[in-house]
Amino acid sequence: MKRRTPVYINILIVLGLLLVVFYMFSQTSDFLTSRYFLGTALISIIVVFIQTAIGDLIENEKFKKLTDAEKAAYLKEKNVPYFQYLWNGAFKSQSEKEEKDILIDHGFDGIMELDNQLPKWWLGLFYFGVAYCILYVSSYFLTDFAHPYKEYDQEYKEQIAAVEDYMKTVPQATIETAKFSEDNVEEGKVIFQTNCVTCHGEGGKGGIGPNLTDGFWINQPEKTLFKNVFYMVENGSKNNPTMQAWGKNGILTGNDIEKVAAYVYHINQEQAPITPAQGGAAPQGTEAHWEKSN
Ligand code: HEC
Incomplete structure (x- = not known):
């Protein structure tokens, strides 16, 4: 007669499984105080007790049918603490007689194969894995428990909002603080391509x-080239509204203007002019004599 698992271990296993399943669906530990969890736990514990009571009855009936020697052996075994019994069981090997019973006819070169039972803990894990897999896959596809797209959307919106918040507080360059930096040229080029290229042409060669x-x-409100561009992009042209006030109108931030101004400075000072012969627009306004520092 096999020894049975004590009731408290069964209760712990059931509670453990309930914790896993409830956590899987709620994703927080709030369920611990919910009526549904406590109710399910209570009912499960009662079911475990009922199952144990039925087991006790069956055990008693079986016990009565044992011979005296078997009864003594069973009682002796039952006196060993449960965990020690499990521990011993892990190292117990079959007797010669038992080995004969489970010998498979695969002998080769004197090596024998035994049809051993799989360990209980292994089977337990295996069945748990299968059940968990079925539960997980079906709830993933059939219920509302996992919604990766919704979660992605939510996080995306939160990040955009966080970036906007940050942009509101981040110090913006002003015409006083803005400086030319080689590092801004690449980003400035992107801003130019997006906002300016329609009128000022590819590479700033001119058009509208x-x-x-x-x-x-045409416009020379500032003494240095870099500040002049910054001023024009921030305030637009007083004489010609086609060139709008990108900064004042809230389309570009101070930092964007600093970058696009760096790009304009770069194509004006660090590259050869695009002449009318090369497809550039004819010079307009008066020749500028910029002060060196920017
Ligand atoms: C809708 C067409 C248009 C767009 C888009 C535009 N501009 Fe202009 N821009 C003009 C016109 C027209 C002038 C000439 C204004 C004037 O006559 O006073 C001008 C003038 C300028 C000047 C002064 C040039 C000078 O000779 O006085 C700068 C610098 C400038 N724009 C930079 C930019 C930058 C940088 C952008 C992109 C952020 C941009 N512009 C977008 C049409 C445009």
């Missing part, structure tokens, strides 16, 4: 708006 690569300028 003037050629930005030559030395002639």
Whole structure:
């Protein structure tokens, strides 16, 4: 007669499984105080007790049918503490007689194969894995428990909001603080391609708006080239509303203007002008004599 698992271990296993399943569906530990969890736990514990009571009855009936020697052996075994019994069981090997019973006819070169039972803990884990897998896959596809797209959307929105918040507080360059930096040229080019290229042409060669690569300028409110561009992008042209006030109108931030101004400075000062012969617009305004520092 096999020894049975004590009731408290069964209760612990059931509670453990309930914790896993409830956590899987709620994703927080709030369920611990919920009526559903406590109710399910209570009912499960009662079921375990009922199952144990039925087991006791069956055990008693079987016990009565044992011979005296078997009864003594069974009682002796039952006196060993449960965990010690499990521990011993892990190292128990079959007797010669038992081995004969489970010998498979696969002998080769004197090596024998035994049809051993799989260990209980292994089977337990295996069945748990299968049940968990079925539960997980079916709830993933059939219920509302996992919604990766919704979660992605939510996180995406939160991040965009966080970036906007950050942009509101991040210090923005002003015409006083802005400086030319080589590092801004690449990003400035992207801003130029998005906002300015329609009028000022590829590489600033001019079109509806003037050629930005030559030395002639209609508007010269500032003394240095970099600040002049910053001023024009921030405030637009007083004489010609086609060139709008990108900064004042809230389309570009101070930091964006600092970058696009760096790009315009770069194509004007660090590259050869695109002349009319090369497809550039003819010079407009007067020749500028910029002060060196930017
Ligand atoms: C809708 C067409 C248009 C767009 C888009 C535009 N501009 Fe202009 N831009 C003009 C016109 C037209 C002028 C000439 C204004 C004037 O006559 O005073 C001008 C003038 C300028 C000037 C002064 C040039 C000078 O000779 O005085 C700068 C610098 C400039 N734009 C930079 C930019 C930048 C940088 C952008 C992108 C953020 C941009 N512009 C977008 C049309 C445009």
